[in-house]
Amino acid sequence: MENQHVDTWKEMIYPALQSKQEELEMLGYEQATPEDVWKCLCVKIWKGEPEKRLHEIVQDIFHLKSSIYLSYLTIQSYENDDLAASIEALIGNSPNTGE
Template identity: 55%
Template structure:
C-alpha cells in the first residue's frame, strides 16, 4: 500500500518531475520557469491547504499543470509584489 502524505512531504521525491515540467515550459517559451515557481504555483492554486495525497497523484498534478494556470499565478504574484514595493516606497517617502 502506498503512503498518503501531506503534499509538502512529497517535494523532495518529485524534484525530477518538477525539473521535467520546468524544461517543458522553457521549450514552450517560458524561459524563466523554475522548479520552485512551479511548486509554489501548485501549492497556491491546486493544493490549497496542503492536502494529503499519494505520490502518483502529486506527479499527475505536476504533469497536468497548464501554462494558463502557471501564467495566471505569475501575473497575480507580480501584481502583489508591485503593490508591496509601492507601499514600502510610499511609507519611505512619507517619512
C-alpha cells in the same frame, strides 16, 4: 503508497518539477523554476495543505497547464507590485530620507 502531506513528497518529486520547468521554458516562460512550479501547484491546484499519494502529486505536476502557470505569475506580479509600491510609499514618507 499512503497519503502524506504534499510537502513530504517535495524532495522525492524534484525531477518531475524540473521536467515541468523545462517544458514551461520551451513554451516561452524562461523565468520558470522548479520552486515556482511547486508554489504554483500549492496556490492554484492544491489550495491549502492536502494529503496526497505520490502518484497523485506527480500527475498534478505533469498535468499543470501553462495557462494556470501564467495566471499564477500574473497574480504574483500584481502582489509584488503592490508590495513594492507599499515599501516605496513607506520609504518616501520616512523622516530619515531627508526629503
